[in-house]
Amino acid sequence: MHLLEDVTGAGKTEAAMMLTHRLMSAGVADGFFIGLPTMATANAMYGRLSHFYARLFDGLASLVLANGQRELVEAFAASVLRSGPVEHDLAQRDETASARCTAWLADHNKRVLLAPAGVGTIDQALMAVLQGKHQSLRLLGLFRKVLIVDEVHACDAYMQGVLEHLLRAHASAGGSAILLSATLPERMKRALLAAFAEGCRQQPPTLPADMAYPLITSWNADRAQHVETYRVGTRADVSRTVKIRYVADLDEVVAGIRRALDGGRCVCWVRNTIADAMTAYALFAHELDAERLMLFHARFTLRDRLDMEARILDHFGAHSTSAQRRGRLVIATQVAEQSLDADWDWMISDLAPIDRLIQRAGRLQRHRRDALGNRLANPADPDGREQPCLWVLGPAWTDAPRATWFKDACPKSSKVYRHHGQLWLTARFIKEGQLHMPADARRLIEGVFTEDVDLPAGLQPVANHVIGEESSEASHAYRNAIKLDVGYVWRGEQWWSDAQTPTRLGEASASVVLCRWDGERLLPWATHAQPRHAWAYSTVRVPERLIAEVVPPSDPQRLRAWEEAKLTLPDQGKWSVLLPLEKTGRDWIGVAMGRASSGELVSRQWVYDARFGLFPLPLRVNERG
Structure with missing residues (x-):
């Protein structure tokens, strides 16, 4: 098992593929599956790998995309088998044998893990250890594969619990795993490594006290109590300082956006909820035409969302020009946080946990450009724009917040990010005024997510409540997962269809x-x-x-x-x-x-x-x- 920690854009995926190639060359793996947090990231990864994955194999191999809506990739959708005839029997309460058979054959998600190379949402792999139909087929598909999980820090308590079950099952079958993250808390790293070791029938190893960043952590069952860590150098083009300004006045944010647009810059405002994004859009709808103002969130149809992604990449992608970028505003939700290789001249974000802000800052001046916004031919040349600056909009700062400090100011966001103590700790770090990456990464992540951090008395009850909820969610993961030590013995549990298998908790x-x-x-x-x-x-x-x-x-x-x-x-x-x-x-x-x-x-x-x-x-x- 290998854990790769480095900043966004540093090449973790490429490093993971090199490690995969070495494992395959050594004869311990025959293929790989890459699991990502969202359909958008899976689609983007599929496009990146489709150009070179075949070089990892000796002979022909197929690359398969798996997510809840794989049809949105046309080259892939062409391989889906035609559905059988519709019987038009409205009184029928159960599906016919032919309908069930056709659905199974046409559903590549159930069979995707059998392909030598696969890319998809992490949900497709998590279903291998949940009590759902065809679970054993998915688990078989992972046999002798390298399981690569990108953005592993994005797992909540429930998903982490299921992922730990998956790592145990995969390790017990002799599989290998590579986990990637820019912002992985130490306690999460420890739990995932322990789960993999347990699958190898070994005691959880002790992590060395190495706070370096970037860092590679490797463990092998042959040396069960020895964990190797490798400090990695940082490329100049991903090492930088970002100014951060904490703002509590919405009008100040709106005025700042108007000044930036008038100055010819392109701007992105990342909001925590769809409702807040629509409200922000309304503030500018009468000032900017549809060509200069874009709204990007998850409540679009897949067709329109794909079109919007393409439009954003056209205007703000790696190869966008000054003319395409100038004076344009994108108001987005978290969908812009991980899924797109886009960059903006200036960014505003609603207050979110520090790992999310680090991800969002990765979209701020991501590619080096000249003063007008054109991409520099030599990536070693200095960026010609002003120093990157991230504004963060949140509640008015106080050293002694009440329990409702965040909820009163951001009622909708308070339901998205439940641990308001972590938000207060994040705001305290933001007030330092700048973020040095990667030098500050470990200090910031552990300073917010460590288990024994001190919180103001007013926020401690909220934190205790969230800790209880997360413990309950972890218990749900255990209850919903298969029990390898027991085997296939029915004990009254419900086994779900794919559409109902709970790979994630949260509101229905x-x-x-x-x-x-x-x-x-x-x-x-x-x-x-x-x-x-x-x-x-x-x-x-x-x-x-x-x-x-x-x-x-x-x-x-x-x-x-x-x-x-x-x-x-x-x-x-x-x-x-x-x-x-x-x-x-x-x-x-x-x-x-x-x-x-x-x-x-x-x-x-x-x-x-x-x-x-x-x-x-x-x-x-x-x-x-």
Whole structure:
């Protein structure tokens, strides 16, 4: 097992592939699977590896992409088998044998780990150790593979628990693992290494007290109690100092953005929630045209999200020019944090834990450019722009915060980042005024995430509550995972389908498939020559508190069309919500029901727009109660 820690853009992926090649050359592995935190990062990685992965193999080998919506890569989608005939039996409550067989054959996610080379979301690997159908096939697919997990720090308590089970299972079968991170806390590193060692039937090794950064940590079962660490040098082009300014006034942020845009700079404002991103977008919608103002979040259909990613890379990617970048503003959520090789002249971020801010700062002047914003031909030349500066918007600073310090100022963000003590510690570091990377990385990460850090008395109860929740989530991971020491013995647990296997906790969400009325016909929102792909491109993920069900059409003919359209979905509508939209004036509007905390269904009108995404109109109580 190898753990590679280095800053964003330092080449961790390339180093991991070199290590993989050495393991394969030594005869201890036959292939690899790279697991990433999001579909966007998986898609980007697939594109990077597709050009050179074959050189790792002696002979032919296939590279397979696996994520919840693999259809969004056209070259890959072409290999998906055609679905069988739809039986149009609306009374049928169970799928036929032919439908089940076709779904299994067409679902590459179940078989992706069998390919010599695979790239996908980490969820596809985590399902190998969860109590779900075809779990053993996934585990078999990892046999004699190098399991590479990128951005491993992005795992929450539940995902880390499941990942520890996966590392045990993979190690017990003789597999190897490479974990990559720019911001890995010591306690998480210790737990993951212990899990892998347990899978090798060894006692957890003791990590040496090496606070160096960048760092490679390696462990081998043949030398069970010896952990090797290697200090790594830092390239000049990824070693830098970023100024950080803590701001508590929204008006000051808006004024700063206007000055930057007037000065010809491109700007990105990363917000913690979709609602806050839409609010920020509204502040500039009347000042900037659609060409200069972009909104980027997760509540777009896959088709529109891919188009937006392509547009952002065109304007702010590695090879963008001054003319493409000048005076443009992107308002984004966390989707811009890890998924895109883009860089901006100036960035603002809502207050988030220090590891997230380090990731976001990695998108600030990521590529060296001249004073106008054109890419420098020689990466060794100094950047011609002003020193990079990250503004962080948060609550007014205080040395003695109350329990509601963060919630009062940022009510929506307080639900995203629960540990407000870590946010206060992050804000305290920010007030130092600058970030030296990679020199400060270890100090900042351990200063926020260490287990015995001192917190103000007002925030300690909040921290204690979060620690209890994380402990509960880790217990959920143990309960949901297979028990290798027991074997396949049914003890009353539920074994889920792929769509229901819980690789992540958090609030329940639904796959909402958008469609539009064309007369009395229902068509997928996105257009594509193959209907299966059109439905995949029309999908957006939404919390069930917002959309859990759809109000069926009252017109009998439209009701029949809606029921028949559900049968054409990849899951035949069993685990997704088919939301019809109708053109009303300039807007496409549909009606769906969200599930309130009381369990009551609440009806809302929803609007979809390719510029803004899916958003609700004013709330009203469902007439069905």
